Amino acid sequence: MTTPHLKSIVKLLESCRYRHDLYTVFSDWCECAAISLSNAMDVTQREKREARYLKIVGQYERNVVETFPKIMGEVMMALEAGPQDILGSAFHELELHNTARGQFFTPYALCQMMAVMQIGDHKCAGRRCRWRRGQLSGARGADPRRARLACTNHRGHHEGNRYSD
Template sequence: MTGHHLRSIVKLFESCRYRHDLYTVFSDWCECAAISLSNAMDIRQRENREARYLDIVSRYEREVVDTFPKIMGEVVMALEAGPQDVLGATFHELELHNKARGQFFTPYALCQMMAKMQVGDDTAALIEERGYITAQEPAVGAGATIIALAEALKDAGINYQQHLHVVAVDIDPRAVHMAYLQFSLMHIPAQVIVGDTLRLEFREDWYTPAHIMGFWSGRLAADRHQRRAAIEVPTAEVPPPEIVKRAPRQVSGLPLFDFALP
């Protein structure tokens, strides 16, 4: 991301500081931007989310509301310049990560290093066998780890928009909106969930346009059914070779990404 776009985004947010709490403005912008993308594709949740959008913008003066699409434009151009955690960087530049808020996002450079370590020669082999790989992120934050994974796959000559599916969770709705927004703009097929991974409590799903356009819900369900059929064999019988070959494979690596089917 160029420094020009980051400075422009920060400046636009700070123009709202004198009338409103900047942390609230940032959170509301993330939710409104996420809703605007979701409502273009996710028909089932459109009505409730549209009502939520109107409720948020009703709290602000026209000048502030007019700033929202300008920020969106700068975020789009920043991501056009290259994969990057634009919103995570903005969050820190606005100094919203202070100790009172108690939230810090993983530096993107560190995420890049971990992603490069994870993507290897066996990744292409898995895609050749199954058609895609999956990544699971239990505490996604702003989405830096997944963005770095997409970048690493791209650098390896793999089209992540067609051969990667992501399931990401975070307990903070604002973080989910940030991740969903960036995944959507990068056309990453993903299901981003508001929930607590440790308690296994999940409340709200956000499906990226790439997930919906790629029919990933049906595709993943069909593969899960196929896997169950492959492994549900009477214990007294020896499974035929083709079933053994289709059994789930374990892939070693960092716990950050899970390349096994869900």
């Protein structure tokens, strides 16, 4: 499903394509975003992260660097609309995955379905739920299935249908 925010993210990233490899721009944006968020919360290694941030943005022209916060704004607005794997969707939409290297994209709707199947009609009703380590785990890297499982479990509902004990 393509949302207006996803379209904007893809358009902004593609605007950087004219002089730079899109995979590298996407990766560098993700690292810069992580550094920015981390620096806002944890100051212990701020200087080291800031140096890395400056090294990354130093590789790009001003107009590309000015695109980075715009992308972050679109990501934040997409997440405010509801939990979703907006970065995975952008990665897929930009066709940056590489099946030759074993990189596959699991659509978020499929992750949602798998989470509901795992939870069934289970509800945590005031007690702490403990999920087995490795539940719905992927082989490596980001796994939106875990995020969907946690979100479904946390809310105790899916798509407006409440689970009952």
